[in-house]
Amino acid sequence: PRTVYWRAKEFERISKDKEKDKRFDHVHKFVFQLCWRDYFRLYCARFGTRVFFLEGPAQRGRPWRRDAEAERCWKEGSTGVPLIDALMRELRQTGFMANRGRYIVASYFVFYLGIDWRVGADWFESLLLDHDVNSNYGEWASMANVAVDLGDRYPLGLKGRGPTTGRLPGARGGGGDPWAKGAGVGDAVFDPWEQALHYDKSETYTRKWVPEVRTLPAGSLHHAGSLAAAVRTLPSSAAYPSPPLAPEPIGLGRWRAEGGSASHGGNASGSDGGEGRHKGKGKGRGRGGGWRRSRAAERQHSAGPSDGGARRPPSGGGGAKGQPAADG
Secondary structure, eight states: OHHHHHHHHHHHHHTGGGTTOGGGHHHHHHHHHHHHHHHHHHHHHHHGGGGGSTTTTTTOOOOOBOOHHHHHHHHHTOSSOHHHHHHHHHHHHHSOOOHHHHHHHHHIIIIISOBOHHHHHHHHHHHOTTOOHHHHHHHHHHHTTOSOOOOSSOOOOSSSOOOOTTOOTTTTTSOOOTTTTTGGGTOOOOOHHHHHHHHOTTOHHHHHHOGGGTTSOTTOTTSHHHHHHHHTTSOGGGOOOOSOSOSSOOOOOOEETTTTEEBTBSOGGGOOOHHHHHTTSSOEEETTEEEOOOHHHHHHTTTSOOOTTSSSOOTTTOOSOOOSSOOO
């Protein structure tokens, strides 16, 4: 990588007049990804085992849950959201998924399903051919917004800027504004329907990996309403999940440390308490004060995460490593 890096920098130096030529965007992006790779290596070196905690180094409690059926649908590519399903099936069959796709499916797992992000990370680890622990955990924790506490202004960069004013959909790369849905609570929510319209306009990719929808009318796959109507015409032998498993993102938001209650919706009793739980003290340490979960909440979520400091999530999802955005 060092040799390629310096060759790329030399190319940039002698090709300044080509900076605005989109054909050479890949040079900048290559260097950009190398910087993020090094960043996450330093991130893991700095925080050590805390990068594997449910609440992350930021010690941010959020109402995570476990749901075996929802996890199965996500892993197998049967969520009822065509782009999500196509991406997950490609991963399962090939061990690869494009960089943007990793963000989209990780965002869906975190913000639409609200499931312990480490379960998704473990699934990626088990399948990705280019898996890297540092990039993997840094990216998943960043997507879950538990990596670093940057305040209420914006989520951690996620290989780009957070919400900004005056930003046009599709500007600087045609990817839309993936932060639009979550900006109010400091999250980076990628709307899979919007992303599909940007990255699979022709529907070719989705139809390749999801044969159940190949016969549906052109233009119907990436609009929830038209998809629902089209799916109803399918024979039972070619059924496709409808309605989607999770049509809208849930309100994870940020927890109030004092009372253990979610400040932006969601069921506050789903967290496992972070570092305090790891040490076996039955409590978490939020920013600005401690909080203690009630015994009723513990019983209600006994099947959910209960080892906030453990490296691996509880049963049903496996371990902790994975990688929503290691570049392939």
